[in-house]
Amino acid sequence: MPLNIRTYHDLTEPDRSGLPGQIAAQRRRVAARLAGVGRVVAVMSGKGGVGKSFATAGLGRALALAGRTTGVLDADFNGPTIPALLHIPVARCALRNDAIEPAVSSDGVRCFSMALLLQDGRPLGFRGPEAESHVWRETLEAATLREFLADVAWGTLDRLLVDLPPGIQRFQELVDLLPAPPAVLTVTIPTAESRDAVRRAMQFAQERGAQLLGVVENMVDGPFAGDAGEALAGEFRVPLLARIPWHPSPDVWDGVARRMQRAS
Amino acid sequence: MKFLCVECDRQMVFEERQLPGDGTLAAAFRCPQCGRAVGLLTNPMETQLVASLGVKIGGTTIEPQPLETVRGMITTGRDDAFADGTRDPGPGIRWSTAAEERLARVPNFVRGMVKKIYADYAKERGLVEITPAVMDSARSELGLEGM
Numbered sequence A: 001m002p003l004n005i006r007t008y009h010d011l012t013e014p015d016r017s018g019l020p021g022q023i024a025a026q027r028r029r030v031a032a033r034l035a036g037v038g039r040v041v042a043v044m045s046g047k048g049g050v051g052k053s054f055a056t057a058g059l060g061r062a063l064a065l066a067g068r069t070t071g072v073l074d075a076d077f078n079g080p081t082i083p084a085l086l087h088i089p090v091a092r093c094a095l096r097n098d099a100i101e102p103a104v105s106s107d108g109v110r111c112f113s114m115a116l117l118l119q120d121g122r123p124l125g126f127r128g129p130e131a132e133s134h135v136w137r138e139t140l141e142a143a144t145l146r147e148f149l150a151d152v153a154w155g156t157l158d159r160l161l162v163d164l165p166p167g168i169q170r171f172q173e174l175v176d177l178l179p180a181p182p183a184v185l186t187v188t189i190p191t192a193e194s195r196d197a198v199r200r201a202m203q204f205a206q207e208r209g210a211q212l213l214g215v216v217e218n219m220v221d222g223p224f225a226g227d228a229g230e231a232l233a234g235e236f237r238v239p240l241l242a243r244i245p246w247h248p249s250p251d252v253w254d255g256v257a258r259r260m261q262r263a264s
Numbered sequence B: 001m002k003f004l005c006v007e008c009d010r011q012m013v014f015e016e017r018q019l020p021g022d023g024t025l026a027a028a029f030r031c032p033q034c035g036r037a038v039g040l041l042t043n044p045m046e047t048q049l050v051a052s053l054g055v056k057i058g059g060t061t062i063e064p065q066p067l068e069t070v071r072g073m074i075t076t077g078r079d080d081a082f083a084d085g086t087r088d089p090g091p092g093i094r095w096s097t098a099a100e101e102r103l104a105r106v107p108n109f110v111r112g113m114v115k116k117i118y119a120d121y122a123k124e125r126g127l128v129e130i131t132p133a134v135m136d137s138a139r140s141e142l143g144l145e146g147m
Helices: A021-038 A050-066 A135-151 A169-178 A192-207 A228-236 A251-262 B044-052 B068-074 B098-102 B106-125 B131-140
Strands: A037-044 A070-074 A110-111 A158-162 A184-186 A212-221 A238-247 B013-018 B025-030 B037-042
Touching: A021 A037, A021 A135, A021 A238, A037 A050, A037 A169, A037 A192, A050 A070, A050 A158, A050 A192, A050 A251, A110 A251, A110 B037, A135 A192, A135 B044, A158 B025, A158 B131, A184 A192, A192 A212, A192 A228, A212 A228, A228 B044, A238 B044, A251 B044, B013 B044, B013 B068, B013 B131, B044 B068, B068 B106, B098 B106, B098 B131
Parallel strands: A037 A158, A037 A184, A070 A110, A070 A158, A184 A212, A212 A238
Antiparallel strands: B013 B025, B025 B037
Protein backbone atom coordinates (compact mmCIF):
# COMPACT_ATOMS: atom_id res chain seq x y z
CA MET A 1 0.00 0.00 0.00
CA PRO A 2 1.56 3.34 -1.02
CA LEU A 3 2.42 5.81 1.69
CA ASN A 4 0.35 8.94 1.61
CA ILE A 5 3.12 11.47 2.17
CA ARG A 6 3.16 15.21 1.77
CA THR A 7 5.52 16.48 -0.93
CA TYR A 8 8.15 19.24 -0.83
CA HIS A 9 5.89 22.22 -1.40
CA ASP A 10 3.30 20.88 1.05
CA LEU A 11 5.72 21.34 3.94
CA THR A 12 5.36 24.74 5.53
CA GLU A 13 7.12 24.29 8.87
CA PRO A 14 10.14 26.51 9.62
CA ASP A 15 13.34 25.04 8.20
CA ARG A 16 16.62 25.92 9.87
CA SER A 17 18.65 25.18 6.76
CA GLY A 18 16.53 27.54 4.72
CA LEU A 19 18.49 26.89 1.55
CA PRO A 20 16.14 28.96 -0.66
CA GLY A 21 16.46 31.74 1.92
CA GLN A 22 20.25 31.51 1.78
CA ILE A 23 20.13 31.82 -2.01
CA ALA A 24 17.76 34.79 -1.73
CA ALA A 25 20.12 36.45 0.75
CA GLN A 26 22.96 36.01 -1.74
CA ARG A 27 20.91 37.77 -4.41
CA ARG A 28 20.04 40.60 -2.01
CA ARG A 29 23.72 41.03 -1.24
CA VAL A 30 24.48 41.44 -4.95
CA ALA A 31 21.66 43.94 -5.39
CA ALA A 32 22.75 45.94 -2.35
CA ARG A 33 26.36 46.08 -3.50
CA LEU A 34 25.39 47.26 -6.97
CA ALA A 35 22.83 49.80 -5.78
CA GLY A 36 25.30 52.57 -6.54
CA VAL A 37 26.07 51.35 -10.05
CA GLY A 38 24.35 53.28 -12.82
CA ARG A 39 24.54 50.48 -15.35
CA VAL A 40 26.11 47.09 -15.72
CA VAL A 41 27.42 46.53 -19.24
CA ALA A 42 28.40 43.01 -20.28
CA VAL A 43 31.07 42.88 -22.95
CA MET A 44 30.43 39.64 -24.77
CA SER A 45 30.93 37.67 -27.93
CA GLY A 46 30.07 34.17 -28.95
CA LYS A 47 33.60 33.88 -30.29
CA GLY A 48 36.96 33.63 -28.58
CA GLY A 49 39.98 35.68 -29.53
CA VAL A 50 38.11 38.67 -30.93
CA GLY A 51 39.50 41.15 -28.39
CA LYS A 52 36.76 41.43 -25.76
CA SER A 53 39.19 42.11 -22.95
CA PHE A 54 41.19 44.51 -25.12
CA ALA A 55 37.97 46.39 -25.93
CA THR A 56 36.79 46.32 -22.31
CA ALA A 57 40.04 47.77 -21.03
CA GLY A 58 40.20 50.44 -23.74
CA LEU A 59 36.61 51.42 -23.16
CA GLY A 60 36.99 51.44 -19.39
CA ARG A 61 40.01 53.71 -19.61
CA ALA A 62 38.24 56.07 -22.04
CA LEU A 63 35.17 56.30 -19.82
CA ALA A 64 37.31 57.04 -16.77
CA LEU A 65 39.31 59.69 -18.59
CA ALA A 66 36.02 61.27 -19.70
CA GLY A 67 35.10 61.67 -16.04
CA ARG A 68 32.81 58.66 -15.71
CA THR A 69 33.42 56.53 -12.66
CA THR A 70 34.07 53.12 -14.11
CA GLY A 71 34.66 49.62 -12.86
CA VAL A 72 35.74 46.51 -14.71
CA LEU A 73 34.92 43.06 -13.41
CA ASP A 74 37.07 40.48 -15.16
CA ALA A 75 34.70 37.51 -15.42
CA ASP A 76 37.13 35.39 -17.42
CA PHE A 77 38.32 33.40 -14.42
CA ASN A 78 40.40 30.94 -16.41
CA GLY A 79 42.16 33.49 -18.60
CA PRO A 80 42.12 36.76 -16.70
CA THR A 81 43.92 39.60 -18.46
CA ILE A 82 42.23 42.84 -17.43
CA PRO A 83 44.77 43.95 -14.76
CA ALA A 84 47.59 43.57 -17.29
CA LEU A 85 45.65 45.49 -19.93
CA LEU A 86 44.94 48.27 -17.43
CA HIS A 87 48.57 48.21 -16.26
CA ILE A 88 47.53 47.39 -12.71
CA PRO A 89 50.33 45.71 -10.76
CA VAL A 90 49.42 42.66 -8.71
CA ALA A 91 49.25 43.68 -5.07
CA ARG A 92 47.60 42.48 -1.90
CA CYS A 93 43.83 42.89 -1.82
CA ALA A 94 42.75 45.01 1.11
CA LEU A 95 39.67 44.29 3.19
CA ARG A 96 37.33 47.01 4.34
CA ASN A 97 34.61 45.84 6.71
CA ASP A 98 32.48 43.48 4.68
CA ALA A 99 34.13 43.86 1.29
CA ILE A 100 37.37 43.66 -0.68
CA GLU A 101 38.75 46.87 -2.10
CA PRO A 102 39.06 46.79 -5.89
CA ALA A 103 42.41 47.52 -7.50
CA VAL A 104 42.52 50.93 -9.19
CA SER A 105 44.39 51.76 -12.40
CA SER A 106 46.33 54.98 -12.87
CA ASP A 107 43.39 56.18 -14.99
CA GLY A 108 41.03 55.60 -12.09
CA VAL A 109 39.37 52.40 -13.34
CA ARG A 110 38.34 50.14 -10.46
CA CYS A 111 39.02 46.53 -11.23
CA PHE A 112 38.72 43.08 -9.78
CA SER A 113 40.07 39.96 -11.42
CA MET A 114 41.11 36.42 -10.71
CA ALA A 115 44.54 37.53 -11.89
CA LEU A 116 44.87 39.40 -8.59
CA LEU A 117 44.41 36.17 -6.64
CA LEU A 118 46.19 33.40 -8.54
CA GLN A 119 49.80 32.32 -8.34
CA ASP A 120 51.80 33.31 -11.41
CA GLY A 121 51.33 30.87 -14.25
CA ARG A 122 49.03 28.55 -12.29
CA PRO A 123 45.57 27.69 -13.63
CA LEU A 124 42.50 28.28 -11.52
CA GLY A 125 42.25 25.21 -9.31
CA PHE A 126 39.41 24.34 -6.98
CA ARG A 127 39.40 21.98 -4.05
CA GLY A 128 37.03 19.08 -4.63
CA PRO A 129 36.69 15.57 -5.98
CA GLU A 130 38.58 15.22 -9.25
CA ALA A 131 36.21 12.71 -10.79
CA GLU A 132 33.33 14.26 -12.70
CA SER A 133 34.52 17.75 -11.74
CA HIS A 134 32.50 19.21 -14.61
CA VAL A 135 29.42 18.61 -12.45
CA TRP A 136 30.43 21.15 -9.83
CA ARG A 137 33.08 23.36 -11.46
CA GLU A 138 30.66 25.57 -13.39
CA THR A 139 28.60 26.02 -10.25
CA LEU A 140 31.71 27.16 -8.42
CA GLU A 141 32.54 29.61 -11.18
CA ALA A 142 29.01 31.00 -10.94
CA ALA A 143 29.55 31.42 -7.18
CA THR A 144 32.81 33.18 -7.96
CA LEU A 145 30.99 35.62 -10.22
CA ARG A 146 28.43 36.22 -7.48
CA GLU A 147 31.13 36.99 -4.93
CA PHE A 148 33.03 39.25 -7.34
CA LEU A 149 29.80 41.23 -7.75
CA ALA A 150 28.68 41.20 -4.13
CA ASP A 151 31.90 41.25 -2.12
CA VAL A 152 33.98 43.86 -3.92
CA ALA A 153 33.54 47.45 -2.72
CA TRP A 154 32.56 48.81 -6.13
CA GLY A 155 31.06 51.95 -4.61
CA THR A 156 29.31 54.48 -6.80
CA LEU A 157 29.94 53.85 -10.49
CA ASP A 158 28.50 55.23 -13.70
CA ARG A 159 29.36 51.99 -15.47
CA LEU A 160 30.47 48.55 -14.38
CA LEU A 161 31.87 46.72 -17.40
CA VAL A 162 31.87 42.94 -17.11
CA ASP A 163 34.41 41.26 -19.35
CA LEU A 164 32.94 37.86 -20.17
CA PRO A 165 34.76 34.80 -21.48
CA PRO A 166 33.75 33.42 -24.90
CA GLY A 167 30.37 31.77 -25.16
CA ILE A 168 27.11 32.39 -23.37
CA GLN A 169 27.35 30.48 -20.09
CA ARG A 170 28.83 33.29 -17.99
CA PHE A 171 26.33 35.74 -19.46
CA GLN A 172 23.48 33.50 -18.31
CA GLU A 173 24.98 33.37 -14.83
CA LEU A 174 25.21 37.17 -14.83
CA VAL A 175 21.55 37.47 -15.81
CA ASP A 176 20.60 35.06 -13.02
CA LEU A 177 22.49 37.10 -10.44
CA LEU A 178 21.58 40.67 -11.34
CA PRO A 179 18.29 42.30 -10.37
CA ALA A 180 17.80 43.25 -14.05
CA PRO A 181 19.47 42.06 -17.25
CA PRO A 182 22.69 43.92 -18.08
CA ALA A 183 23.17 45.99 -21.20
CA VAL A 184 25.36 44.25 -23.76
CA LEU A 185 28.21 45.49 -25.89
CA THR A 186 29.22 42.93 -28.50
CA VAL A 187 32.66 42.47 -29.98
CA THR A 188 33.36 40.68 -33.25
CA ILE A 189 36.06 40.43 -35.86
CA PRO A 190 35.14 40.92 -39.55
CA THR A 191 34.90 37.27 -40.58
CA ALA A 192 31.75 35.35 -41.47
CA GLU A 193 32.64 32.70 -38.87
CA SER A 194 32.77 35.32 -36.16
CA ARG A 195 29.52 36.86 -37.42
CA ASP A 196 27.71 33.55 -37.10
CA ALA A 197 29.00 32.84 -33.61
CA VAL A 198 28.35 36.38 -32.37
CA ARG A 199 24.86 36.35 -33.87
CA ARG A 200 23.94 33.42 -31.62
CA ALA A 201 25.27 35.26 -28.58
CA MET A 202 23.36 38.45 -29.44
CA GLN A 203 20.20 36.45 -30.00
CA PHE A 204 20.69 34.75 -26.65
CA ALA A 205 21.19 38.09 -24.89
CA GLN A 206 18.16 39.63 -26.57
CA GLU A 207 15.95 36.68 -25.62
CA ARG A 208 16.97 37.23 -21.99
CA GLY A 209 15.84 40.82 -22.04
CA ALA A 210 19.22 42.52 -22.38
CA GLN A 211 19.48 45.81 -24.23
CA LEU A 212 21.99 45.53 -27.05
CA LEU A 213 24.04 48.72 -27.05
CA GLY A 214 25.90 48.04 -30.26
CA VAL A 215 28.69 46.20 -31.99
CA VAL A 216 32.41 46.85 -31.98
CA GLU A 217 34.23 45.32 -34.94
CA ASN A 218 37.82 44.65 -34.00
CA MET A 219 40.94 43.82 -36.03
CA VAL A 220 39.72 45.61 -39.15
CA ASP A 221 42.13 46.09 -42.09
CA GLY A 222 44.23 43.19 -40.93
CA PRO A 223 44.30 39.61 -42.16
CA PHE A 224 40.58 39.05 -41.54
CA ALA A 225 38.14 39.78 -44.35
CA GLY A 226 34.43 40.36 -44.02
CA ASP A 227 31.73 42.74 -42.81
CA ALA A 228 30.52 41.05 -39.63
CA GLY A 229 30.18 44.31 -37.71
CA GLU A 230 27.97 45.98 -40.26
CA ALA A 231 25.94 42.82 -40.86
CA LEU A 232 25.22 42.25 -37.17
CA ALA A 233 24.42 45.90 -36.53
CA GLY A 234 21.95 45.87 -39.40
CA GLU A 235 20.39 42.59 -38.42
CA PHE A 236 19.81 43.59 -34.79
CA ARG A 237 19.16 47.28 -35.58
CA VAL A 238 21.86 48.51 -33.24
CA PRO A 239 24.71 50.94 -33.93
CA LEU A 240 28.06 49.79 -35.23
CA LEU A 241 29.95 51.64 -32.53
CA ALA A 242 33.38 51.37 -34.06
CA ARG A 243 35.59 49.54 -36.51
CA ILE A 244 38.85 49.20 -34.64
CA PRO A 245 41.91 48.91 -36.87
CA TRP A 246 44.60 46.32 -36.42
CA HIS A 247 46.87 48.93 -34.86
CA PRO A 248 44.49 51.35 -33.16
CA SER A 249 45.56 54.69 -31.77
CA PRO A 250 44.92 55.07 -28.04
CA ASP A 251 42.19 57.66 -28.59
CA VAL A 252 40.06 55.30 -30.71
CA TRP A 253 38.23 54.28 -27.55
CA ASP A 254 37.11 57.83 -26.79
CA GLY A 255 34.74 57.68 -29.75
CA VAL A 256 33.47 54.25 -28.73
CA ALA A 257 32.80 55.51 -25.22
CA ARG A 258 30.88 58.53 -26.51
CA ARG A 259 28.78 56.47 -28.89
CA MET A 260 28.08 53.83 -26.26
CA GLN A 261 26.94 56.51 -23.84
CA ARG A 262 24.53 57.83 -26.46
CA ALA A 263 23.25 54.32 -27.23
CA SER A 264 22.49 53.67 -23.56
CA MET B 1 15.87 19.15 0.59
CA LYS B 2 13.57 18.39 3.52
CA PHE B 3 12.86 15.34 5.63
CA LEU B 4 9.42 14.21 6.67
CA CYS B 5 8.62 11.80 9.47
CA VAL B 6 5.97 9.85 7.63
CA GLU B 7 4.43 8.25 10.71
CA CYS B 8 3.93 11.60 12.47
CA ASP B 9 3.48 13.65 9.28
CA ARG B 10 5.89 16.20 10.75
CA GLN B 11 8.83 17.89 9.06
CA MET B 12 12.06 16.79 10.71
CA VAL B 13 14.26 19.48 12.22
CA PHE B 14 17.97 19.90 11.55
CA GLU B 15 19.94 19.04 14.66
CA GLU B 16 23.62 18.52 13.99
CA ARG B 17 26.22 18.52 11.24
CA GLN B 18 29.54 16.71 11.10
CA LEU B 19 32.38 17.20 8.64
CA PRO B 20 34.79 14.31 9.06
CA GLY B 21 37.30 15.95 6.74
CA ASP B 22 37.17 13.40 3.93
CA GLY B 23 34.85 15.48 1.77
CA THR B 24 31.73 13.83 3.10
CA LEU B 25 29.06 15.38 5.28
CA ALA B 26 26.75 13.95 7.91
CA ALA B 27 23.70 15.82 9.13
CA ALA B 28 21.13 14.65 11.65
CA PHE B 29 17.46 15.57 11.52
CA ARG B 30 14.95 14.75 14.26
CA CYS B 31 11.18 14.48 14.31
CA PRO B 32 9.84 17.08 16.77
CA GLN B 33 6.97 14.78 17.69
CA CYS B 34 8.30 11.24 18.13
CA GLY B 35 11.99 12.11 18.50
CA ARG B 36 13.17 9.70 15.82
CA ALA B 37 16.39 10.86 14.14
CA VAL B 38 17.66 10.21 10.63
CA GLY B 39 21.08 10.89 9.21
CA LEU B 40 21.76 12.54 5.86
CA LEU B 41 25.08 11.31 4.49
CA THR B 42 26.48 12.93 1.37
CA ASN B 43 29.36 11.67 -0.73
CA PRO B 44 32.19 14.06 -1.74
CA MET B 45 30.47 14.95 -5.02
CA GLU B 46 27.20 15.82 -3.30
CA THR B 47 28.98 17.75 -0.56
CA GLN B 48 30.89 19.68 -3.18
CA LEU B 49 27.76 20.58 -5.11
CA VAL B 50 26.16 22.08 -2.01
CA ALA B 51 29.37 23.92 -1.10
CA SER B 52 29.66 25.24 -4.66
CA LEU B 53 26.36 27.02 -4.22
CA GLY B 54 27.75 28.85 -1.21
CA VAL B 55 24.98 27.53 1.05
CA LYS B 56 25.16 25.45 4.21
CA ILE B 57 22.87 22.60 5.20
CA GLY B 58 21.61 23.51 8.64
CA GLY B 59 22.25 27.20 7.99
CA THR B 60 24.81 29.38 9.70
CA THR B 61 24.69 31.96 12.42
CA ILE B 62 27.43 34.33 11.31
CA GLU B 63 27.62 36.65 8.34
CA PRO B 64 29.52 35.39 5.28
CA GLN B 65 33.04 36.70 4.87
CA PRO B 66 33.99 38.57 1.68
CA LEU B 67 34.80 36.08 -1.09
CA GLU B 68 34.18 33.24 1.33
CA THR B 69 33.51 30.60 -1.31
CA VAL B 70 36.37 31.76 -3.53
CA ARG B 71 38.87 31.77 -0.69
CA GLY B 72 37.65 28.51 0.76
CA MET B 73 37.77 26.64 -2.52
CA ILE B 74 40.71 27.92 -4.60
CA THR B 75 43.84 25.81 -4.35
CA THR B 76 46.13 27.89 -6.58
CA GLY B 77 45.80 31.24 -4.86
CA ARG B 78 48.77 33.44 -4.02
CA ASP B 79 49.94 33.29 -0.43
CA ASP B 80 49.99 37.07 -0.26
CA ALA B 81 46.75 37.74 -2.14
CA PHE B 82 45.01 39.28 0.86
CA ALA B 83 46.23 41.76 3.40
CA ASP B 84 44.46 40.10 6.30
CA GLY B 85 46.89 37.42 7.38
CA THR B 86 47.34 38.99 10.77
CA ARG B 87 43.85 40.34 11.39
CA ASP B 88 43.20 41.22 14.98
CA PRO B 89 41.00 38.50 16.50
CA GLY B 90 39.12 41.13 18.46
CA PRO B 91 39.30 42.32 22.04
CA GLY B 92 39.23 39.74 24.76
CA ILE B 93 39.84 36.71 22.53
CA ARG B 94 43.10 34.78 22.71
CA TRP B 95 44.37 31.75 20.82
CA SER B 96 45.80 28.76 22.62
CA THR B 97 49.20 27.58 21.42
CA ALA B 98 47.69 24.40 19.97
CA ALA B 99 45.03 26.40 18.11
CA GLU B 100 47.66 28.74 16.71
CA GLU B 101 49.70 25.76 15.52
CA ARG B 102 46.65 24.35 13.81
CA LEU B 103 45.81 27.69 12.24
CA ALA B 104 49.37 27.95 10.92
CA ARG B 105 48.71 24.83 8.83
CA VAL B 106 45.85 26.56 6.98
CA PRO B 107 47.03 27.94 3.59
CA ASN B 108 47.85 31.63 3.81
CA PHE B 109 45.40 32.39 0.98
CA VAL B 110 42.51 31.63 3.32
CA ARG B 111 44.08 31.89 6.77
CA GLY B 112 43.06 35.45 7.57
CA MET B 113 39.46 34.71 6.74
CA VAL B 114 39.42 31.49 8.74
CA LYS B 115 40.90 33.32 11.70
CA LYS B 116 38.16 35.94 11.48
CA ILE B 117 35.42 33.30 11.26
CA TYR B 118 36.69 31.47 14.35
CA ALA B 119 36.98 34.77 16.21
CA ASP B 120 33.43 35.75 15.26
CA TYR B 121 32.23 32.33 16.37
CA ALA B 122 33.98 32.66 19.73
CA LYS B 123 32.73 36.20 20.24
CA GLU B 124 29.15 35.19 19.44
CA ARG B 125 29.31 32.52 22.15
CA GLY B 126 31.13 34.61 24.74
CA LEU B 127 34.28 32.48 24.60
CA VAL B 128 37.58 34.09 25.56
CA GLU B 129 39.96 31.44 24.24
CA ILE B 130 40.03 29.63 20.92
CA THR B 131 41.25 26.07 21.29
CA PRO B 132 41.30 23.13 18.86
CA ALA B 133 38.04 21.94 20.45
CA VAL B 134 36.43 25.32 19.72
CA MET B 135 37.71 25.10 16.15
CA ASP B 136 36.18 21.63 15.78
CA SER B 137 32.85 22.87 17.10
CA ALA B 138 32.92 25.85 14.78
CA ARG B 139 33.71 23.66 11.79
CA SER B 140 30.70 21.47 12.46
CA GLU B 141 28.29 24.17 13.51
CA LEU B 142 29.17 26.59 10.72
CA GLY B 143 29.82 23.99 8.02
CA LEU B 144 33.42 25.03 7.38
CA GLU B 145 34.50 22.17 5.16
CA GLY B 146 38.25 22.23 4.59
CA MET B 147 38.94 25.05 7.08
